Amino acid sequence: MSAPGPAPRRATAPGGSVIPLAAPLMEASGLTYSVRGRRLVDDARLVIREGRRTVILGPNGAGKSLVLRLMHGLITPTAGRVDWRGAPLDKAARRAQAMVFQRPVLLRRSVRANLAFALAVRGVARAARRPAIATALERARLTHLQSQPARVLSGGEQQRLALARALMTGPELLFLDEPTASLDPASTLAIETLIEEASAAGVTVVLVTHDRGQAERLADDVVFLQSGRVAEHGPASRLLSAPASEPLRAWLSGRLYVEAEKSSRIDI
Amino acid sequence: MDLGHAIIGAFGLVLSGDPDLTEIIGLSLSVTLSAVIAACVIGLPLGAAVGAFRFPGRTVCAVILNAFMGLPPVVVGLVVYLMLSASGPLGVLGLLYTPTAMVIAQTILVTPIVAALTRQVVEDLNAEYAEQFASLGVSPLARAGALLWDGRYSLLTVALAGFGRAIAEVGAVIIVGGNINHVTRVMTTTIALETSKGNLELALALGVVLLTIALIVNAMVMAVRALAARAAYA
Numbered sequence: 089m090s091a092p093g094p095a096p097r098r099a100t101a102p103g104g105s106v107i108p109l110a111a112p113l114m115e116a117s118g119l120t121y122s123v124r125g126r127r128l129v130d131d132a133r134l135v136i137r138e139g140r141r142t143v144i145l146g147p148n149g150a151g152k153s154l155v156l157r158l159m160h161g162l163i164t165p166t167a168g169r170v171d172w173r174g175a176p177l178d179k180a181a182r183r184a185q186a187m188v189f190q191r192p193v194l195l196r197r198s199v200r201a202n203l204a205f206a207l208a209v210r211g212v213a214r215a216a217r218r219p220a221i222a223t224a225l226e227r228a229r230l231t232h233l234q235s236q237p238a239r240v241l242s243g244g245e246q247q248r249l250a251l252a253r254a255l256m257t258g259p260e261l262l263f264l265d266e267p268t269a270s271l272d273p274a275s276t277l278a279i280e281t282l283i284e285e286a287s288a289a290g291v292t293v294v295l296v297t298h299d300r301g302q303a304e305r306l307a308d309d310v311v312f313l314q315s316g317r318v319a320e321h322g323p324a325s326r327l328l329s330a331p332a333s334e335p336l337r338a339w340l341s342g343r344l345y346v347e348a349e350k351s352s353r354i355d356i
Numbered sequence: 357m358d359l360g361h362a363i364i365g366a367f368g369l370v371l372s373g374d375p376d377l378t379e380i381i382g383l384s385l386s387v388t389l390s391a392v393i394a395a396c397v398i399g400l401p402l403g404a405a406v407g408a409f410r411f412p413g414r415t416v417c418a419v420i421l422n423a424f425m426g427l428p429p430v431v432v433g434l435v436v437y438l439m440l441s442a443s444g445p446l447g448v449l450g451l452l453y454t455p456t457a458m459v460i461a462q463t464i465l466v467t468p469i470v471a472a473l474t475r476q477v478v479e480d481l482n483a484e485y486a487e488q489f490a491s492l493g494v495s496p497l498a499r500a501g502a503l504l505w506d507g508r509y510s511l512l513t514v515a516l517a518g519f520g521r522a523i524a525e526v527g528a529v530i531i532v533g534g535n536i537n538h539v540t541r542v543m544t545t546t547i548a549l550e551t552s553k554g555n556l557e558l559a560l561a562l563g564v565v566l567l568t569i570a571l572i573v574n575a576m577v578m579a580v581r582a583l584a585a586r587a588a589y590a
Contacts, residue, residue: 162490183493193488196506196589205502209494237587257492 110137113261113292114177116159118168121151121316129154130316131168136261141283141293143303143324146313147339152296153190155313156263159294160187183210186259190266192250194238199230199249202238206253220256228252228282244275251282255291262286264295268302280306300340304328312336315347359556366560377558381565384542387455387529388522391462392470395518399467400511403474404500408482418475424468429461433531436461440532453534458542461528466518473514477507509584516577523569 114136121129129151136142136159144152157163159170161182172181195202203224207217225231228248233241238249247267254262264283268276283306287293297303303310307324314335320327331337338345369377406417438444440452440460451457481503489499504511526544533540535549543562550559 162487187491206492209492237589
């Protein structure tokens with residue numbers, strides 16, 4: 089299976105009842121990104137539904153982070169388009185999004201100043217920044233570290249700060265590029281809790297991960313990428329239990345799946 | 357006069373706070389600090405612009421800035437002299453043989469150093485921050501400001517490097533200042549003059565002061581770097 093067909097408005101719940109599907113917030117079609125003739129993302133189609141948590145899975149080099157950057161507008165696609173609420177992605181749409189990177193990019197300033205910077209960039213009045221920062225610090229459990237230089241924090245604390253900074257800009261959609269990579273379980277739990285809280289508050293989440301357990305814990309929808317192509321895309325409940333594509337079946341069962349050539353696949 | 361007596365006499369001048377010596381040191385520091393401040397005002401934004409923004413001719417700008425780091429002081433002195441001399445386009449200002457002319461010459465020498473080193477600092481930082489800034493929607497002006505602020509410790513080192521170059525400069529300031537006693541006589545020009553006259557005491561005394569300033573500046577550079585690294589602001 090590749091990308092889903094035209095966005096269905098209804099789906100069948102496990103019990104057999106019909107439930108309405110959330111409206112597409114973001115849609116990428118024919119998304120292609122080539123470097124020197126090599127297609128790193130190849131004709132990908134993704135639908136991100138409002139209020140849901142979409143997890144992008146796939147092996148190393150599948151193009152997961154690249155897809156995230158293309159959808160967030162950090163990179164211009166070679167071909168294809170990205171729509172936000174049915175219209176091409178523009179500056180205003182990008183301001184309604186936020187992204188947290190695998191390696192948190194923190195300014196050479198204090199924890200508090202990193203948060204204040206994001207608010208200043210968004211034009212928040214100085215007087216309104218203080219309570220917003222206090223709330224964000226409390227939510228990320230970083231209040232006691234607010235005066236510390238951000239770059240002396242532990243990896244988990246830095247990622248919590250990056251996530252808090254992203255969330256305090258009030259995004260409708262949050263992109264997360266492997267936010268818990270190389271973090272210990274306690275830090276992973278703290279990050280996942282923040283993601284769940286944001287999701288509960290209505291933020292749509294798109295998360296890239298290598299961690300099957302994390303996908304099972306967080307995903308409403310799953311996109312599985314293989315060699316830059318969408319191998320499978322659909323509800324997590326179905327894809328993680330009954331995958332239709334061979335790459336996802338192999339990935340879920342822990343088998344090595346090597347795609348040597350576009351035309352010939354090797355299953356080990 | 358033998359060298360031993362000259363050295364003893366030099367330290368005597370330094371320790372006694374000789375008025376002539378103090379005046380020369382004061383003017384040297386005043387001219388140099390003014391030039392460094394002017395060079396920072398021009399060079400920091402210029403370097404930040406070349407380091408942070410993509411525009412046609414950016415690489416050419418970077419090459420020119422790097423090349424101008426090695427501007428020959430006597431050539432700069434000659435050009436400033438021609439501009440400020442009575443028959444020059446700025447002759448009407450009457451700045452030739454004044455400390456202001458020396459500040460102008462030193463500013464021209466130090467600005468490329470500040471701009472080129474700033475470009476490198478800002479470019480490295482920008483490579484690290486670019487995606488995050490794009491994601492946050494940081495405006496170009498705010499981006500340049502943030503990069504300059506986050507590079508503050510490295511840029512302080514840049515300013516100190518500019519100071520080191522300016523305080524030790526002799527060729528340009530002697531041409532545009534004229535080395536006039538009590539008017540434009542600074543440490544380097546005095547050393548050149550007094551050595552040619554055989555007055556080694558004053559020349560050596562000023563040499564000691566120059567070396568001390570060089571040591572202090574280098575110690576400050578190292579201290580700033582250590583401080584920044586310890587606070588993880590490097």
